[in-house]
Amino acid sequence: MMRAVAAVTTSLALTAVAAGGAVAATPGWTPLTPAEEPAANPLKGFVPFAGQYDPATNTFPHSMEWAYFPLDAVMTGPDTFDWTVFEASLADIASRGHQTALRFYLDYPTRESGIPQFLIDGGLEVRPYDEFNNNGVSVSPDYDDPNLRAALDSFVAALGERYDGDPRIGYVQAGLVGFWGEWHTWPYNGDGRPNWMPSDETQLDILQDFVAAFPTTEIQVRNPNTMNAPLPIGYHDDSFALSTMISPLGWHFMDNMVAAGATEKWQQYSIGGELRPELQPCIFSAAGCPVIEEGGDNDFAGSLEQTHATWLLNHYAFQTGYSEADKPAALAAAQSLGYSFRATEAWVPATTGAGATTIGLTVSNIGVAPFYYDWPISIAYLDATGAVVRSVETDWLISDVASGATEQFVTTVDTTGLPAGDYTVVAQVANPLPGGMPVRFANASQDADVDGWLTLGVTTVAAAGAAPVPGTAGAPELAATGADVSTLLGLAAAVTLLGLAGVVAERRVARR
Structure with missing residues (x-):
């Protein structure tokens, strides 16, 4: 499998150099309201x-x-x-x-x-x-x-x-x-x-x-060790939150990760495991768990911070279940694992001309780990009834958005054949498993108009032959923010060259 390490380079076309070298947001981008991580992803x-x-x-x-x-x-x-x-x-x-x-x-x-x-x-x-x-x-x-x-x-x-x-x-x-x-x-x-x-x-x-x-x-x-550290594989800590964190003992999971030189492998290869069974009933309670092993962690958040774990076996949550007092902390702990994607802004033109339009989306990964599979993001148009009338799978990969990073994506959507009228533009990271849940974003507009989709904005498709409002149907514009003219002209030239090269240049490396 190929895992992307950088997304589109069209950010050159979407930002302008401001005075003092700072980067300013371009006009036309609409902020998207944040929300908590969805209950499950x-x-x-x-x-x-x-x-x-x-x-x-x-x-x-x-x-x-x-x-x-x-x-x-x-x-x-x-x-x-x-x-x-x-x-x-x-x-x-x-x-x-x-x-x-x-x-x-x-x-x-x-x-x-x-x-x-x-x-x-x-x-x-x-x-x-x-x-x-x-x-x-x-x-x-x-x-x-x-x-x-x-x-x-x-x-x-x-x-x-x-x-x-x-x-x-x-x-x-x-x-x-x-x-x-x-x-x-x-x-x-x-x-x-x-x-x-x-x-x-x-x-x-x-x-x-x-x-x-x-x-x-x-x-x-x-078990992490110097034998498996060079191999393209992740790890599972089956004593999570008990013998996980770096310790004076020298044999905890993270002690072994340090000794193997594997502490950064989570950025490419997943970490899983099992919340230690003896801790599952009590670690999310106000009283906490007794120390059942000398040098035991009893620290879920600290263990997650060091491991960047994405998933954990915790059968107690399902077979017995947490009390009403403990369940909120258990749910928050489950949500804190792995990736968490939040869309920060979208480019949706107010008016769309016949033939094609440009759609943009900026995504941050505020979670502790990447998404490890190259699932693409799709864009769809909803009609007045909420039905999907046009869906396009883009070449944007959600795996491009590393933990702690933000990526800006832009694509052209063919609107040929769409009747004139108002449409809601939505985005989704579909699950390749039939009936599987899609990746949901930590945004207020997630599922707002149709289940499983993130609402980006609304647009009006103009009647055939009608001209769109100037500056709304094409690519996002450069913003003059006080930068000197030569800087902007140089940036514009770079953008032109990128456009001739296909605008989007994906930089990927083979995982294995």
């Missing part, structure tokens, strides 16, 4: 376990569901697969308009082993254990076994070939290794006990399999 926020809550009665806003899968549910032989169970789960979650975050495992304490039977029959060594209340139910395999390594190579390649870029899937975690697929086998980690983790060679091989198989869908792995 796609691919962010708190997430429940799929199938373990009642969608009919749950009232906590969400856009995703979490699902675990044992490898033996789909892998039937060295190169054969039955995707029936996996497909049914994706379809069920998608039927509610939600995307799936998922992980496959071989070893889940207290659950039957997820190791495919053909590997057991082939002589794979497995080790029983009693920790984590397992009592020998699940077993830990020899991850360096050649047959298992070959099977994992085959599985990850097949999973990616079939599902990379599938709009039903939001995030794929590189599980498979360790207890719960969390890439650890503590206390069997070589500290006075056998080390059950795979060799570094095997670990890197599996990670490279995921990178090769999923160039589009976001990948996450549990």
